[in-house]
Amino acid sequence: SLSASKEIYLCVSLLFQDTGVGKSSIVWRFVEDSFDPNINPTIGASFMTKTVQYQNELHKFLIWDTAGQERFRALAPMYYRGSAAAIIVYDITKEETFSTLKNWVRELRQHGPPNIVVAIAGNKCDLIDVREVMERDAKDYADSIHAIFVETSAKNAININELFIEISRRIPSAD
Numbered sequence: 001s002l003s004a005s006k007e008i009y010l011c012v013s014l015l016f017q018d019t020g021v022g023k024s025s026i027v028w029r030f031v032e033d034s035f036d037p038n039i040n041p042t043i044g045a046s047f048m049t050k051t052v053q054y055q056n057e058l059h060k061f062l063i064w065d066t067a068g069q070e071r072f073r074a075l076a077p078m079y080y081r082g083s084a085a086a087i088i089v090y091d092i093t094k095e096e097t098f099s100t101l102k103n104w105v106r107e108l109r110q111h112g113p114p115n116i117v118v119a120i121a122g123n124k125c126d127l128i129d130v131r132e133v134m135e136r137d138a139k140d141y142a143d144s145i146h147a148i149f150v151e152t153s154a155k156n157a158i159n160i161n162e163l164f165i166e167i168s169r170r171i172p173s174a175d
């Protein structure tokens with residue numbers, strides 16, 4: 001039987017000005033277990049929920065996706081302020097998306113909730129032939145800021161569930 005449940009508010013960021021890293025696709029893969037190569041970034045769900053059973057607990061994820069509004073930097077606090085966790089996504093085939101990520105981490109650390117769980121996802125790991133960011137470098141950086149790190153592929157369903165499970169493991173139950 002289920003012993004506990006918890007609700008996890010999560011924002012999926014928003015590399016400022018970096019659309020196309022696969023944020024919406026990651027959320028879509030997690031929530032619907034499917035991949036739409038023509039996902040429309042403006043329709044991209046801005047709020048979705050998914051409940052998963054983990055061991056004998058129910059974990060309900062309430063997920064905010066900036067859905068193309070990451071250009072509007074001033075809006076960002078609206079998304080992360082009430083969040084227990086944030087997923088910061090970069091594209092392993094685009095070095096500049098990894099550099100931008102560091103600004104975003106800085107902002108989160110300065111203005112986000114004090115104990116926010118930060119997870120870094122290096123997405124599109126199915127495209128290793130055109131990789132620009134080494135996994136080792138990203139892992140070292142993530143370790144240095146005590147962030148969760150995984151390389152993911154929303155396309156091939158690699159490490160998507162693992163990413164969310166790891167986040168929920170780091171967030172204590174309310175009860």
Ligand code: GDP
Pocket residue numbers: 018019020021022023024025026036037038039040041044123124125126127152153154155156
């Ligand atoms: P967002 O703007 O960050 O929300 O990115 P989207 O989810 O809209 O994805 C941008 C583009 O990258 C789309 O053409 C997706 O099909 C593609 N994409 C997303 N995730 C992956 C992935 O894991 N592998 C590959 N090869 N393409 C992906």
